[in-house]
Amino acid sequence: MRVLAVVLLVLFSAAPAxxxxxxxxxxxxxxxxSARVDVTLDGAKLGTLDYSxxxxxxxxxxxxxxxxxxxxxxxxxxxxxxxxxxxGKAYTVVDIASAMKVLEDDVSLPPNGxxxxxxxxxxxxxxxxxxxxxxxxxxxxxxxxTGYAVMLPGSDALQVLPRGKDSTRLEATLESGAVxxxxxxxxxxxxxTDAKGAEVVPGGGQETGFGGMAGGWDWxxxxxxxxxxxxxxxxxxxxxxxxx
Numbered sequence: 001m002r003v004l005a006v007v008l009l010v011l012f013s014a015a016p017a018x019x020x021x022x023x024x025x026x027x028x029x030x031x032x033x034s035a036r037v038d039v040t041l042d043g044a045k046l047g048t049l050d051y052s053x054x055x056x057x058x059x060x061x062x063x064x065x066x067x068x069x070x071x072x073x074x075x076x077x078x079x080x081x082x083x084x085x086x087x088g089k090a091y092t093v094v095d096i097a098s099a100m101k102v103l104e105d106d107v108s109l110p111p112n113g114x115x116x117x118x119x120x121x122x123x124x125x126x127x128x129x130x131x132x133x134x135x136x137x138x139x140x141x142x143x144x145x146t147g148y149a150v151m152l153p154g155s156d157a158l159q160v161l162p163r164g165k166d167s168t169r170l171e172a173t174l175e176s177g178a179v180x181x182x183x184x185x186x187x188x189x190x191x192x193t194d195a196k197g198a199e200v201v202p203g204g205g206q207e208t209g210f211g212g213m214a215g216g217w218d219w220x221x222x223x224x225x226x227x228x229x230x231x232x233x234x235x236x237x238x239x240x241x242x243x244x
Contacts, residue, residue, distance in 0.1 A: 023062050024090040024105075024200045025083060028054035029069070030122035030185055031095045037069040037078065045073065052122070052185040054094070054192065057202045062087040069095060090200050092181070096122050097143040106148055107179055107195035115174040116148040122185045125162040129182065132156035148179070158182065160189055 029037050029049035039046045039055075042065055049055065049069075068080040081100035083091055090105040103120075110116045119129055121140045129137040136158075137146045153176040160168045160182075172191045174180065179195040193201045 022059050022200070023085050023087055024057040024202070025060045025065060025085060026055045026057045026092050027067055028092065028094040028183075030120075030183075031079075031098050032124070032186060033098050034069075034071060034078070037071065037095075038073050038075075040066075040068045040070070042066055052183070052187040052190075054092075054183060054190075057090065057194075057200050059202075060085060062089075067093050067100070069100075090194070092120075094120065094122070096120075101145070103145055105179075105181075105194055107198060107200055109177060109198040110150060110179065113153070113176040115151050115153050115176060115178050115180065117151055117174065117180045117182060118148045119146045119182045119184060121145070122183070123162060124186060125165055127160055127162040127184065130159045130161065153178075158189075158191065160184055 027039055029051055036048050036050045039049050062085050065083045065085055069078045071078055079095055079100050081093060081102055083093060083102050085091060090107045092103040092105055094101055119137050119140050121127055121142060121144055124142050126142055127140050128135060136149050140146055151174060153174050155173045158170045158172050168189050170189055170191060177197045178193055181192045181194055183190045183192060195201055
């Protein structure tokens, strides 16, 4: 029994804590004045962003980081911003209506197994957001970002209702313990997964597997746990044969 207790203790201690680790930054282009922009971070070229495109999170060191947009690699700086990145924080840098904005992303664990959702409205019209038949965000101004709404997990469709325009419906599943950003632009709407279980999702996609624990155990940890479990089972089996 003591061996099994030790195994259980190791298993639980190997589980990752629900706290964001590292500092993360992602960059998006949502100004309609440019079809695409050339992006640099701290003087290093990252690539080209098309309109309504958002990069995945990338891990950066805490401190100041300069983000610059150019019309092409050889042209003068079109727009720029300095990000003051704190330890364990996540940030989204976007240009909306020809202005750069730095959004601090709340990737902490939502309360009571719920989910959180905010809207980045880069469209040219005020809008409402419904989930099923319930309003989530109302009167979201064009070129603005909402705060986070706490929501129950589930698969009810999201519906964007822009003033004077046709509505758009998006089938989406909100998972327990996850944080989302709904990107609304003149081109499309897109739901991005920012975090799950208080851990940043670098790819921004829907994760599968073990929810908040997904990605938390590396192969070395898994091997150690397997060895411990094997030793424990061998020990228990030996005792059964000895006293059986």
